[in-house]
Amino acid sequence: MRRREHVTAESGGAGVRDTPAGPPPSLEVRGLGYAYPDGHRALSGVHLTVARGERVALLGPNGAGKTTLVLHLNGILGGGEGGVRVAGLPVDREHIAEIRRRVGIVFQDPDDQLFMPTVAEDVAFGPANAGLRGDALQRRVAHALERVGMAAWADRPPHHLSFGQRRRVAVATVLAMEPEILVLDEPSANLDPAARRELAEILRSLELTVLMVTHDLPYALELCPRSVILSGGTIAADGPTAGLLADPELLRAHRLELPFGFDPSAVPPA
Amino acid sequence: MPPAPAPAPGPPPAPRTGPADGSAGSPADAVASAGPGAGGAARSAGGRGVAERLLVRRETVVHRLPAHCKLVALLGFVLLVVATPREAMWAFGGHALLLAAVAVAARVPPGLLLRRMLVEVPFVAFALLLPLLAEGPRIGVLGLSLSEPGLWSAWNILAKATLGVTASVLLAATTDVRQLLLGLERLRLPPLLVQIAAFMIRYLDVVTGELRRMRIARESRGFTARGPRHWGVLARTAGALFIRCYERGERVHLAMLSRGYRGSMPVPHRAPAGAAAWARALALPGAALVLCLLALATR
Structure with missing residues (x-):
């Protein structure tokens, strides 16, 4: 099953590009390879296609290359083999500004993401860099904050917010750029159960293409119909989340574990 | 070759709108209506940050002045205090009275002002040694033999530093840190x-x-x-x-x-300060200028 789906995912990517009708896939990673300057090989031959509106979980143990892959999506890293396209646009020097607008990355620690003195200024940072000014900028900021339920906190400094609120503001900072794809790095990390549920509700309401990097398998099952497992720098499996999580051997082979007592078959799929 | 990635369930081009999303209403609204308690506001209840604790929140003329006007006023005042000759002790009394007037107008409690002025102590400690160490003619005070130029130097440093620190403490107590930064930006x-x-x-x-x-x-x-062994x-x-x-x-x-930074921060919109604000802010260095000139003239 793993092998078959891997192959279809690969050829599927090419298939979508050849089809004249319909929008190009939000994300298309083809044969991506990368080695760090110290020689450590982080990615090799990664193929991944994410269609418009799809929510995909990227699962994998620590050191599997998840962060390296994410940093390729908006061109922070690059120069290895293969390539990445975002909604048809190749990730390269020439298109870097537009690519960074299209790919909204929410980093794991909101304190890294929220660096401006107030919430509103932070949300305005991205669109202002893209050239938006005045009323249009204000409207964009207000709308993004409304979408995550943080409009009432616009003038507060980020360090006055709770962790869950900061995570939501971090999501708003990239929503304000009207991205093609939202990339979340461990979105449920350090959240209490209520904040975790609130974030899940917000993510489900967004109607955006989402790539969610996580160890949190129940969260992946809750939000993403499809998952891919990145292990040792390559895609090891690609398929419906419920199917992957129901395969204990597959999970064990890639150091993934379900929480104690969690039964994926008892949960309605996302 | 299949036309779409096989593992994707549902038609890929269609945005995902499950029935649950449509009926549940906007979760964002639900979260917002829950108020500041939502999401575990333990941190926000913890009080203000280190930098913001300096601000004494009041609604006064001094607080309302634009930050860049206050910065210019502070700089002007400090320069004039430094320019005042040390022999004119009465002029320093006048400068101190000016600051006291600002403190009263800003309704900054005197106790708080005095406590914050303690930051000066480590910096002026050496000034107290000058009368003992400096050369020149010596005079006896309470059985100690002190250097006269040393005493003058110590007085000079202490008086000017204290006035400068007090003025800065007043600025910090009446101006939001954020506004101070914007003020610095406006001052180029x-x-x-x-x-x-x-x-x-x-x-x-x-x-x-x-x-x-x-x-x-x-x-x-x-x-x-407990000691150097633990350093x-x-x-x-x-x-x-x-x-x-x-x-x-x-x-x-x-x-x-990742959010498109290319070396410069977005510049926020800023309204120019009116002539009235400038006039109010510059009243302080203006009065200090008069004192300074009088002191120079009567030397």
């Missing part, structure tokens, strides 16, 4: 310096929080700093903190690049 301080200051203020709490957790972790394992541990803590800050800096830079 190099943007890079303003950015560095802004980041420092933003991350001051994050870093002090990290330092606090490291201290708790140290003490939980039975460590208390090694403290030095290693400082080193670890530096590395953590450096790594955080890298991550923040990455996050900035």
